[in-house]
Amino acid sequence: DGGITQSPKYLFRKEGQNVTLSCEQNLNHDAMYWYRQDPGQGLRLIYYSQIVNDFQKGDIAEGYSVSREKKESFPLTVTSAQKNPTAFYLCASSLSGQGALEQYFGPGTRLTVT
């Protein structure tokens, strides 16, 4: 089956710890994206990558870091510098020719930091 996988589905961490969220796709898509979703605020873009070994900051990149060493993988690290890390994190991908038009989303990871 082709698609995007995110793991784990639920993640719990103590304040002050860094945590890495996994995102893998087997759709052969060039572009990958990370969003954060909070209640009543829709989705906000954290980082995106259009090709391997290159990525750009989105609208709320502070406190987050990413890497894109393989086309299939785009992990997101939530660092201790992120002030309000508890949220629902969504990864997406799209064909490079489509740009942002047809993004396919993973099932999400719900991160809770206490």
Place this chain on the structure above:
Amino acid sequence: QKEVEQDPGPLSVPEGAIVSLNCTYSNSAFQYFMWYRQYSRKGPELLMYTYSSGNKEDGRFTAQVDKSSKYISLFIRDSQPSDSATYLCATVVLGQKLVFGQGTRLTINP
């Protein structure tokens, strides 16, 4: 001013009703507009997107863009309980990234 604004609802209608979901956008240069559906605790899925103004229909769903008033709409005909979800509008900014509205939570009551 936010680039895309959407009434978060919630919106509750009886089964079979016509549902109208709406967003406004701030920049007349925006060209592409999307509607995503998101079931509880799941990732969003793309319903359809439109370019510039006019209507686009897909089964019971119709997307409409009114560029003169910077208004986008999604109509659902013959609504079903399975349509109960959060609906998100979005637009493409700088050709590279999506900006989303807040999402409207819709419930269809049997």
